[in-house]
Amino acid sequence: MTAAQAARAQQAGRAVLGFCGAGLMGTPMIRRLLAAGHQVRVWNRSPDKARALAADGAQAVATPAEAAAGAAAVFLCLTDQDAVEATVFGPQGIHLVEGGLLVDHSSISPAATRDYAARLREGSGRTWIDAPVSGGVAGAAAGTLSVMAGGPADALQHVEPWIRAYAARVTRVGNSGAGQTAKLCNQTIVASTINAIAEAVALAAHSGMDPSVLNTALAGGWADSALLQIFVPRMTAPIAQPLGAVATMLKDVENIAVLAQETGTDMRGLRAALDSYRTAARQGLGPADISELVRVPWPERPPGAKA
Template sequence: MEVGFCGPGLMGAPMIRHLLRAGHTVHVWNRTRDKAEALAKDGAKVASTPAALADSAELIFLCVSDAAAVEQVVFDPQHGIATAAQGAAGNARVRRIVDHSSIAPSATRGFAQRAAAARIGWVDAPVSGGVAGATAGTLAVMAGGAAADVEAATPVIRAYAARVTHMGDAGAGQTAKLCNQSIVTATVAAIAEAVSLAQRSGIDAARLTEALAGGWADSVLLQTFVPRMTSSGATPIGAMRTFQKDVDTIAAAAYETGTPMPVAGTVQQVLRLAAAMGLADADFSAFVDVLQPGKRR
């Protein structure tokens, strides 16, 4: 199948490589063209604008930073995907957009309505599993949208995902991702507190992974972040500003739905403190640096 992909970043690039290995033709666009051209050696075709994807592919994937980026890529008056489809007199190939970005459910519902005016189905499909999951092709995808659109996109998504779960109408996938991020961010913050307590108590915090293995506190996050918080030099897997964006979105959804989320609120304040300390671009493991500002790794 010919597909389009906007946003070959830390997550998007390995997802694109899986699509290529699965035999799909992938047309790639990125605001920073170098990132798109880096995938040409893997067989990707570089597009000059998002609008060009509308003529090349029936299915277009997005994996961009935030709702503003999604809106620009899809609805820009000159180069947007939907703009091109509306102006193509029915000749555009694009039929569906799958948005892997993590944005607010309310924004997703608005985008889905606007896309429908251009005869484009919208699937919000945020992912979980991080860079490691994208590289291994084992991502978990939470999907929202019409059942027919989710079913049509699922066989292609399975090139890089172990599981696709249809959660409901447009916005439901994003809500599920917020639930995921509320658990992830709170857990990473708790791991940072545990590491800090261990270090201040004079024990080897790096051994927590071994000591807690198999117990209730054990998890993929524990095994991932204790080593990252107790040593230096690891390749970054994401920036603290991404967590802050997600937790701010969680707070907005909690307000809209009247949901008490005191733990998420506390994590939000820790992330704001991290940004004030100049750690917005630091790796996710920098939670521990917020708790021990005088002991940078």
């Protein structure tokens, strides 16, 4: 697409956008952007995942720089900090394309975000918005994600209409890195709650009770939550679709621990949850669905309990 065609698309309410990362979260986000009428250039480390979106109207490209070239903004939804750095600053990275906006939906450390934002601004004049999300794969598919954003207010205002294709709530929480800090606050609650649910399921099973009824028995009480309703069934019965890996949550919890140390915040509950996730990883459960955390307190769970 030529620059003139891109300008006409924007004037018509559509935009040419780049998107790097077509994983569990990125794929439904890309599909929502396409359904909203935007033209999306997709790069993924595994090219087959990008090419699979061609049926939805996406254009698969060979490099991150190609995804960014001529795009009104380029979005990232990547596995970890190393992947973000390589995608942005690698030999075929986004940093090669001058100007524009970058929206990072990945979960990385606030300190790394501030460093990357300064490097990108200095090297190519591109503005970085850290915009991690909450709501899971189902929220991405339904367009109901919550986005917590850090960075310049005017830049966020510019990209927010595009983010709204897959997010119901977009909140600017501060300057560069603040979005990642808010995500770590979110993950403090989520990771600790999933660990508590795993322990409650194990306690019920070890006490001779059917643990699969816990979500029904506790519904409407103080212990009830979306996480309780999602994870008790996933920890006690076969699952159809993964929600995310133990290793991904462990990465976030490790980042929380670092931030707690840097800020002098005593997080005793977080330390206990971190021990559970580390134990799961040592047991070889890192690639497994996060519901497999239940195998830490309930190692003898019957194999038939899972698909």
